Amino acid sequence: MTNSFRFPTRLSLAQTPTPLQPLDRISARYGGPRIWVKRDDLTGCSLSGNKIRKLEFVLAKALDEGCDTLITCGGLQSNHCRATALLGAQLGLRVCLLLRGESEQPPDGNYLLDQLAGAEIRTYPASVYQAKQQELLDGWARECRGQGRNPWVIPTGASDGHGAWGYVQASQELSEDYTRHNISPEYVISASGSGGTLAGLHLGHRLYCPTTQVLGMAVCDDAEYFRTKALADIESLCRLYSVSAPAGLGKPEVIDAYIGEGYAKAGREVFDTIRQLASTEGLVLDPVYTGKAFYGMLREIALGRFQGCRDIVFVHTGGVFGLFPYREFFNQQ
Numbered sequence: 445m446t447n448s449f450r451f452p453t454r455l456s457l458a459q460t461p462t463p464l465q466p467l468d469r470i471s472a473r474y475g476g477p478r479i480w481v482k483r484d485d486l487t488g489c490s491l492s493g494n495k496i497r498k499l500e501f502v503l504a505k506a507l508d509e510g511c512d513t514l515i516t517c518g519g520l521q522s523n524h525c526r527a528t529a530l531l532g533a534q535l536g537l538r539v540c541l542l543l544r545g546e547s548e549q550p551p552d553g554n555y556l557l558d559q560l561a562g563a564e565i566r567t568y569p570a571s572v573y574q575a576k577q578q579e580l581l582d583g584w585a586r587e588c589r590g591q592g593r594n595p596w597v598i599p600t601g602a603s604d605g606h607g608a609w610g611y612v613q614a615s616q617e618l619s620e621d622y623t624r625h626n627i628s629p630e631y632v633i634s635a636s637g638s639g640g641t642l643a644g645l646h647l648g649h650r651l652y653c654p655t656t657q658v659l660g661m662a663v664c665d666d667a668e669y670f671r672t673k674a675l676a677d678i679e680s681l682c683r684l685y686s687v688s689a690p691a692g693l694g695k696p697e698v699i700d701a702y703i704g705e706g707y708a709k710a711g712r713e714v715f716d717t718i719r720q721l722a723s724t725e726g727l728v729l730d731p732v733y734t735g736k737a738f739y740g741m742l743r744e745i746a747l748g749r750f751q752g753c754r755d756i757v758f759v760h761t762g763g764v765f766g767l768f769p770y771r772e773f774f775n776q777q
């Protein structure tokens with residue numbers, strides 16, 4: 445084991461560094477700390493969002509292993525699956541997507557882009573997907589091998605010991621942003637869906653900006669799940685790349701009070717937050733991840749959690765294509 449955090453090889457796929465911008469109108473409205481946004485929604489156009497940073501490392505590894513096919517899974521509107529489908533097309537790889545949901549739904553948002561990118565798609569009802577996800581992934585991988593292909597299976601959200609590098613590297617970028625803007629934020633906050641972004645931010649901030657506390661806003665599972673998952677991803681990264689986590693790493697902070705009715709189910713308050721951000725800052729959030737997390741952050745400001753803080757950073761992790769399938773919810777008053 446060594447302590448040098450020399451980054452492994454990554455593909456250069458994302459448009460980085462992304463900007464760090466203050467949101468002064470919304471900050472003034474809430475009267476708390478100055479809110480900054482890390483614009484990872486700008487990592488690309490169709491390739492927007494946090495997944496690209498993870499996939500830069502995952503796909504470098506997959507190509508290094510000689511893979512010619514990517515297999516991954518997620519919901520019908522998965523941003524991760526859309527990113528994998530488009531990157532696969534860009535790199536000349538076949539992409540197999542195992543999606544949770546009903547295929548009869550009209551192609552929209554990410555699901556439409558998956559199809560345009562030429563991904564092979566299999567959809568399963570939620571109950572089957574939940575019960576048999578690993579079995580189905582393994583089965584498809586076996587099938588590919590039987591056809592002479594060399595598949596690489598990427599877990600949900602590319603959240604594993606390879607993908608976690610994405611937000612370690614983003615943390616290094618953020619530390620340069622903090623220096624350039626002459627700020628020392630007390631918190632950096634992001635939505636947590638499969639935990640890899642949280643894992644990378646937690647490890648990366650300990651390494652590059654240890655005075656900034658990482659805070660995950662859960663959009664599905666509870667806080668303990670994400671604390672444990674983030675540490676598992678970090679342990680996996682350390683094992684796979686023979687590096688040691690810094691002493692006293694601890695667990696990241698996670699809030700699970702804003703999940704609402706569950707994954708991909710947003711309440712009126714989330715749709716109102718999305719409208720508010722779009723109309724006051726020109727910033728577009730989505731109902732599944734960033735809208736929920738941003739709403740949670742605003743509530744926590746109102747409740748006094750960030751009292752005494754000067755600057756907090758919200759990582760905009762993308763997801764705009766997932767907004768459109770929710771169009772009817774914006775018209776309900």
Ligand SMILES: Cc1ncc(COP(=O)(O)O)c(C=O)c1O
Nearest residue numbers: 523637638639640641733761763
């Ligand atoms: C737009 C968006 N934001 C945030 C997340 C959460 O990131 P993670 O899965 O790394 O927790 C995801 C994916 O799950 C996402 O698609």
